[in-house]
Amino acid sequence: MSKTPRKFEIFTDSAEEAGARSGQRLDIAIVGHVDHGKSTLVGRLLHDTGTLPDGKVEAIEKMCERRGMAFEWAFVMDAFQAERDQAITIDAAHIWFSTKKRDYVIVDAPGHREFVKNMVSGAASCAAALLVIDAGEGVREQSRRHAYFLHLLGLSRIVIAVNKMDAVNFDAARFAAVEADMRDYLAELGITPSHVVPVSARDGDNIDIRSERSPWYDGPTVTEALDAIQLPEADSEAALRMPVQDVYHFDDRRIIAGRIESGKLKVGDELLFSPSNKRARLQRIESWPDSDGRASAEASQSVGLILDEQIFVERGEMISHVVQPPLESNVFRGHLFWLGREPLTTGKQYKLKLGTLEAPVTVQSIDRIIDIDDLAMTEAASGNASIERNGVGEVVLRSRAMLALDEFGNNQRSGRFVLVDGYDIAGGGIISMRGYPDQRQLITGKSSNITAVDYGISHAARRQRNGHKGGVLWFTGLSGSGKTTIALEAEKQLFQKGYQVYVLDGDNVRGGLNANLSFSPEDRAENIRRVGEVAALFADAGFIVLTAFISPYRSDRVRAREAVERRAEGAFHEVYVKASLETCESRDPKGLYQKARAGDIPEFTGISAPYEAPEEQELVIDTNGLSEEQSVAALVAHIEENFATD
Amino acid sequence: MLDHLETLESQSIYIIREAYNRLERLGMLWSLGKDSNVMLWLARKAFYGHVPFPVVHVDTEKKFAEMYEFRDHYSKEWDLNLVTGLCPPIEETDPTLPPAARAAARKTEGLKALLAREGYTGVFAGIRRDEESTRAKERVFSPRGETGQWHFRDQPPEFWDQFKTDFPPGTHVRVHPLLHWSEIDVWLYTQRENIPTVSLYFARDGKRYRSLGDEDITSPIVSEALTIDEIIAELRVTTEAERAGRAMDHEAEDSFERLRADGYM
Numbered sequence: 001m002s003k004t005p006r007k008f009e010i011f012t013d014s015a016e017e018a019g020a021r022s023g024q025r026l027d028i029a030i031v032g033h034v035d036h037g038k039s040t041l042v043g044r045l046l047h048d049t050g051t052l053p054d055g056k057v058e059a060i061e062k063m064c065e066r067r068g069m070a071f072e073w074a075f076v077m078d079a080f081q082a083e084r085d086q087a088i089t090i091d092a093a094h095i096w097f098s099t100k101k102r103d104y105v106i107v108d109a110p111g112h113r114e115f116v117k118n119m120v121s122g123a124a125s126c127a128a129a130l131l132v133i134d135a136g137e138g139v140r141e142q143s144r145r146h147a148y149f150l151h152l153l154g155l156s157r158i159v160i161a162v163n164k165m166d167a168v169n170f171d172a173a174r175f176a177a178v179e180a181d182m183r184d185y186l187a188e189l190g191i192t193p194s195h196v197v198p199v200s201a202r203d204g205d206n207i208d209i210r211s212e213r214s215p216w217y218d219g220p221t222v223t224e225a226l227d228a229i230q231l232p233e234a235d236s237e238a239a240l241r242m243p244v245q246d247v248y249h250f251d252d253r254r255i256i257a258g259r260i261e262s263g264k265l266k267v268g269d270e271l272l273f274s275p276s277n278k279r280a281r282l283q284r285i286e287s288w289p290d291s292d293g294r295a296s297a298e299a300s301q302s303v304g305l306i307l308d309e310q311i312f313v314e315r316g317e318m319i320s321h322v323v324q325p326p327l328e329s330n331v332f333r334g335h336l337f338w339l340g341r342e343p344l345t346t347g348k349q350y351k352l353k354l355g356t357l358e359a360p361v362t363v364q365s366i367d368r369i370i371d372i373d374d375l376a377m378t379e380a381a382s383g384n385a386s387i388e389r390n391g392v393g394e395v396v397l398r399s400r401a402m403l404a405l406d407e408f409g410n411n412q413r414s415g416r417f418v419l420v421d422g423y424d425i426a427g428g429g430i431i432s433m434r435g436y437p438d439q440r441q442l443i444t445g446k447s448s449n450i451t452a453v454d455y456g457i458s459h460a461a462r463r464q465r466n467g468h469k470g471g472v473l474w475f476t477g478l479s480g481s482g483k484t485t486i487a488l489e490a491e492k493q494l495f496q497k498g499y500q501v502y503v504l505d506g507d508n509v510r511g512g513l514n515a516n517l518s519f520s521p522e523d524r525a526e527n528i529r530r531v532g533e534v535a536a537l538f539a540d541a542g543f544i545v546l547t548a549f550i551s552p553y554r555s556d557r558v559r560a561r562e563a564v565e566r567r568a569e570g571a572f573h574e575v576y577v578k579a580s581l582e583t584c585e586s587r588d589p590k591g592l593y594q595k596a597r598a599g600d601i602p603e604f605t606g607i608s609a610p611y612e613a614p615e616e617q618e619l620v621i622d623t624n625g626l627s628e629e630q631s632v633a634a635l636v637a638h639i640e641e642n643f644a645t646d
Numbered sequence: 647m648l649d650h651l652e653t654l655e656s657q658s659i660y661i662i663r664e665a666y667n668r669l670e671r672l673g674m675l676w677s678l679g680k681d682s683n684v685m686l687w688l689a690r691k692a693f694y695g696h697v698p699f700p701v702v703h704v705d706t707e708k709k710f711a712e713m714y715e716f717r718d719h720y721s722k723e724w725d726l727n728l729v730t731g732l733c734p735p736i737e738e739t740d741p742t743l744p745p746a747a748r749a750a751a752r753k754t755e756g757l758k759a760l761l762a763r764e765g766y767t768g769v770f771a772g773i774r775r776d777e778e779s780t781r782a783k784e785r786v787f788s789p790r791g792e793t794g795q796w797h798f799r800d801q802p803p804e805f806w807d808q809f810k811t812d813f814p815p816g817t818h819v820r821v822h823p824l825l826h827w828s829e830i831d832v833w834l835y836t837q838r839e840n841i842p843t844v845s846l847y848f849a850r851d852g853k854r855y856r857s858l859g860d861e862d863i864t865s866p867i868v869s870e871a872l873t874i875d876e877i878i879a880e881l882r883v884t885t886e887a888e889r890a891g892r893a894m895d896h897e898a899e900d901s902f903e904r905l906r907a908d909g910y911m
Binding site: 095096117118120153236245246248251257259286288289298302304339353416418420422423424428 | 647648650652653655656657659660663664666667690691692693694695696775776782785801802803804805806808810812813814828
């Protein structure tokens with residue numbers, strides 16, 4: 001090599017070489033199937049860019065001699081004795097090098113299947129990836145698996161090195177075949193590699209120096225391809241997201257500490273804290289050692305904020321502006337990879353880490369398990385599915401508390417989460433809200449100048465007049481489970497017994513009160529919210545209300561319960577009208593299942609939209625086994641027992 | 647858009663604040679070298695001039711006189727809660743280690759004794775990935791068993807700045823806020839922030855120390871660098887490793903790895 005040696009360990013540049021180099025550094029993950037030559041490629045890259053410290057090549061020569069083996073470039077990287085003995089890389093390592101254009105850190109990810117966690121740990125912080133494929137062996141299981149994980153980690157800048165071209169005599173057709181194969185797979189993930197380079201890492205072809213053995217190739221070398229990658233811009237233009245990391249009380253100041261994940265803020269901005277929905281104005285941004293404070297701050301800065309009023313906020317809340325706030329929901333879909341020692345299973349509770357928030361969540365369902373090799377999705381059988389270590393799938397997670405979150409497609413930083421099993425980080429994933437509504441609009445009151453009127457007539461007076469308490473019997477169950485049939489018959493019987501009773505059904509609210517609502521998840525949730533409020537008023541007026549709505553979301557029913565019990569404790573009884581999907585589908589009184597199966601009704605509960613069965617209900621009516629008569633009798637008995645005054 | 651040093655600073659402050667929130671009994675190791683001086687500065691920046699945990703000096707009693715002066719001066723000036731612990735005699739270390747590594751192992755034993763005495767569950771250490779190849783494999787939050795051992799084959803996953811902060815009783819965690827910094831970054835930042843530094847790093851009679859350890863097992867390098875600018879200029883062209891002057895790293899192929907597996911920083 002006649003090159004001027006470039007510096008080992010270098011990365012920045014500020015003063016003297018300004019302009020010559022950007023002063024930025026690019027972190028790249030190197031991935032690929034075991035034995036496809038990643039370590040060799042890195043060793044060669046360090047050598048050819050003049051990055052190796054003096055004497056390193058000689059030291060490796062000696063080491064190889066001692067072991068009685070041929071010179072091995074991979075030993076440049078293999079720091080551990082144990083690795084040298086086993087000749088495999090154990091953990092992700094960081095290697096520094098630089099080209100004329102900029103500085104790099106290569107994060108080496110191991111090829112062994114059981115070490116996916118190290119690959120994820122290494123690659124998650126990178127902005128780009130170098131994928132190595134053996135020209136002879138072609139695309140293998142780990143080539144695909146690693147590419148898939150890059151996709152899940154949000155890495156879309158990828159350079160492919162087709163290695164060991166010397167072993168296939170630099171055959172252009174063989175190169176084209178491997179290239180096409182990998183491009184096809186990546187295309188399914190929505191990734192286009194920036195370059196595909198034919199190389200021989202062992203001999204140094206097309207690494208930093210253009211090879212004469214591949215005259216048919218006119219693309220860049222590996223270093224040229226890396227230099228061509230555009231650095232990602234910091235996310236300062238996106239909506240403001242700053243998770244509260246801590247609250248400090250120093251020198252009588254109350255400082256809200258955290259890092260801005262996206263967007264920017266300035267003194268005077270009105271800040272919204274979610275999910276508490278508190279607001280305050282930003283009075284000051286702290287600074288040290290000078291104590292003048294800053295006027296503004298932007299994405300990736302760690303800051304300390306002082307508000308204009310003392311509101312109670314704590315770690316885990318998400319700070320945003322009032323416009324473009326995060327979604328609020330206590331249920332979401334996660335597209336996740338699993339690293340846990342024990343498989344992820346339905347019904348199990350884990351600790352969710354979302355930004356700085358920690359909250360217990362339960363796996364409500366595992367909806368899909370994805371075979372990374374061919375990207376085939378297996379619809380998971382309900383109930384007994386699980387995702388094994390190193391597996392990937394789509395799950396629905398539910399928390400008791402309301403969460404502030406974003407879809408990954410809208411914000412990569414606040415749209416991802418981690419699950420902890422026991423003491424260990426066991427999985428990571430990205431958030432989708434497909435099929436689930438934003439609950440923010442439902443819990444945030446729009447009018448604030450309303451004073452509730454105290455009614456002159458007491459509950460006791462109404463109870464005495466009617467002979468029973470007011471209350472709501474909230475039915476939930478699949479379409480065709482028998483809700484309306486039971487409600488109408490029970491209404492008749494109760495009326496005859498002297499009850500003030502009324503049925504709220506889809507048809508008598510959809511036509512008027514809720515005529516402006518569609519069947520989107522948001523409108524369905526709003527439909528149920530309004531029914532809950534109306535039912536609460538009826539119950540307050542002393543009526544027994546029977547509501548006959550599918551009401552598939554647990555969160556909606558919880559909200560209806562709160563609306564009713566705000567006025568009268570114990571007045572809300574959830575009634576689970578239970579029938580299997582098969583039973584309901586065979587009844588199909590309105591022919592709706594048939595239409596849904598044919599795809600004529602989108603988002604049909606039980607078929608193409610989720611149904612969340614109750615966990616704690618006051619009454620179950622199992623219409624799989626009970627006749628209509630028995631079902632109605634069970635309901636009437638329950639009402640007489642719980643609502644009659646004498 | 648933040649510049650490179652601002653990005654590094656912000657990430658380190660995030661790590662320090664995360665440890666402060668999640669770990670109960672914290673201490674920050676202060677070796678008085680350039681890296682731990684930067685780390686201490688970052689802590690003061692994270693907490694606006696305060697250091698809300700003890701600053702820990704594991705004293706081999708073999709440091710340079712300037713280092714002791716530096717410690718006593720700034721611990722007073724910065725109002726630090728300084729905790730010191732002494733190291734056992736060399737006879738108590740593993741006799742199968744080479745001589746300089748045994749000297750370094752004293753520090754490991756001193757640290758373990760101090761951890762046990764003070765009951766720390768979290769310790770900040772100013773190591774960097776680019777210093778040495780086994781350190782390149784470290785995690786930011788790196789758990790240690792009851793005997794302080796590092797299980798490099800079975801490290802926890804660490805991604806998206808979600809660190810491992812849940813541990814069974816008896817475990818402590820090493821927190822590494824400077825892991826992603828380089829030697830040049832440390833000097834550029836020291837210069838920009840005007841952070842006080844032990845004078846041994848600057849040339850005297852044609853030699854300076856690039857890395858500071860015990861006086862008897864650390865050797866200076868040939869250098870004329872009198873200012874940080876000159877140190878940076880020198881680092882840009884050298885192909886010598888940073889720890890070349892630290893005898894314990896070079897006695898055997900696996901010395902440093904063995905030291906680290908046993909709990910060395």
